[in-house]
Amino acid sequence: MPKRRARGLTGRIALLHSVAHIELNAIDLAFDLVGRFSSELGPNANEFVTDWLKIGAEEAKHFLLVQNCLVGLGAAYGDLPAHDGLWEAAQNTSSDLLARLAVVPMVLEARGLDVTPAMIERFRKQGDEAAVAALETIFRDEIGHVEAGTKWFRRLCQRQQLDPIKAFKQLVEQYFKGSLKPPFNEAARSRAGLLPQFYQNSID
C-alpha cells in the first residue's frame, strides 16, 4: 500500500486516491442497498429507495470531484493499489439489512466525519483549494448519509421491537472487525442523529 502519510505531492495523490476508492465503492453500496433490501421495507420501500438513490448520486458526484483533483495533480484513479475493506464489509452484511446499516453508514461513513476535517486542513495548508472544496462538499453530504442510515436503523429496530442502542452494539461486535476508535466528531455525528450512546463504550 502507498504511504498516505508520505509528504508532498506523492502523499496528496495517495490520500486523494484512497478517498476516490472509498467513493467509488460507496456508489455501489448505495445501489446495492436499494437492489438487495428494498423489498424488505414494505410500505416504506418508496422512501427507502428515494433516500438511497439520492445518496448513490451524491457518491458519484464525490467520486468525480476527487477524480478531478487527481487529474489536476497529474494522476488518476486506478494509478495506485487500493484496499478492499469497504467491499468486505458489504459482503459480510449482505444478508442482514440492520447489520449493513450499522456497519456501513453508522460506523464507516461516520468515521469519515471524524477524519475529514483534519484532511481538509492538511490540503488547505498545502494550498490545494480544489481538494479543500471537494472534501468540504463530501463532508456536508456525508452527514446526510449517516443521518439516513441512522434513521432507517432506528425505524427497522422499532418495527422489530429492538432497542436500537443495544442492537447496534451487538451488530457492530458481530459484523465489524475493528473497534470504534476515538476521537469522534461528536458535533457532526449528532447533527446526523448518531448520538454518543451508540458509539461510546461500545464493547460494554
Ligand SMILES: [Fe+2]
Ligand atoms: Fe461520499
Ligand SMILES: [Fe+2]
Ligand atoms: Fe456516503
